[in-house]
Amino acid sequence: MKVYHSRLVTTLAAAFVALFLFAQYAEARRGGGGGHRMSRGGPAASGSFNRSAARPQRSRSSSQNRAGTTRNYGAGSAGSRDLSKAAGNRSTGNNEQRQSDRQDRNDQRQSDRDDRYDQRQDNIQDRQDLAKEVHDDRQDFAKEVHNDRKEWYEDRWRGGSYMSVYAWGNTGCAANPVLIGADRYYECRGVRYRRVYRGGDVVYVVVN
């Protein structure tokens, strides 16, 4: 009987703790409030004359606009190659002449081969240069995007669940920040938060 009661008490305590934690989590998810939960915003709060300002659409500011990088890769220099050969004087008068002609043709073929080889090497180099340029440009662009994102997130936090300062006060968790690098975090029952400025007030936004 004693064992039964002990198990019952343990089960009830565990259920209570689970319910409490769930309630805290749900409070954080819905943003917390204070008093009666009700909407405090809306179009009339804008005090604006026009629909566009009363119901604004998000837009990236001019400071966030990245100047487009126009790259003209061109077609690559093919180089001009004169493949014409001087017309040989094909006199077949004697063997010596033929020998000389053969030698000339051999020289010419060798010269052509050398030319083609050089051209292939040039083309390979051109392609390598172009590939490197594209690669560098891509890296620059990625770095630019990365820097912009980094810069953007230096003073902004995008979306996520949060709770009001009032709701935070009701959690009973201390508002002692934990410093990680230069950033301050606040922990409550295993959930990590940051304080952010939201529409005129401070809220605790869930980080993990």
Next chain:
Amino acid sequence: MPHWSRVLAGLTTFLLLSATPLAAIAQEGDGESAIEPEALAVIDAMAKKLTEATTFAYKTETSYDVVQDSGIKVEFGGARNSTIQRPDHFRLDSQRRAGAAGIIVFDGKELSAFVPEHKAYATTEFEGDMQEAIDYLVSELRVKAPLAELVSPDVATAIRKDLTRALHLGPAIVAGHDTHHLLLSNDYADFQMWIDEGDEPVMRRIVITYREERGEPQFRAQFVEWDFSPDTKGLFDFEPPEDAERVLFYIPGPEDALDEEDAS
């Protein structure tokens, strides 16, 4: 036959008698959708005063309705001091009825928001004029900037834009000031404005009814004080207290409902 004659005479009399009020109603109907030059002249006088002023400040008591899911309208509000120095400095000090006080300062280079009660401030670099900074506040940071039209570089255009109605309803006394009572409309909202008569035609009161929104909520502002030579020394230099925490600006994600945002 005499009977028919009497009926005809009666009908004629009825038509003649009813013609006058019908005509009057028709005229009134036309008037309600008219743009009256007297009304525009009052707006233009106020716009000229505000556009020509390099530095000015005003204090307002504001309130607005929030239509709840149940359809019930609940009023929130607060007080706000706005100090403007054209072209690129402003400071807004606000105190909500049920919430924290807040300060927003723009000095032409940085936009800063400070909540003294929670010793927290957020700041971001922003280069541009006042209008661009306000647009940025509203569209990107989702901070409310009520009546931003009054600090526009072209106040007249900001107010007169897309007007479908502008009526001068006559004189009215508001908080001891003799005013012109105007009724304006565009395709989204109706505005009633009370603008001071005389040499200093400033806005004394405004009521905006968001006709196209559910429950037709209203925004109301009473202008308590206007100052066209305010002391701005150090007012735009934002220096957070040493023990204040620098926090990030929260940018609502796509899943965040705009209606859930608190107004500043």
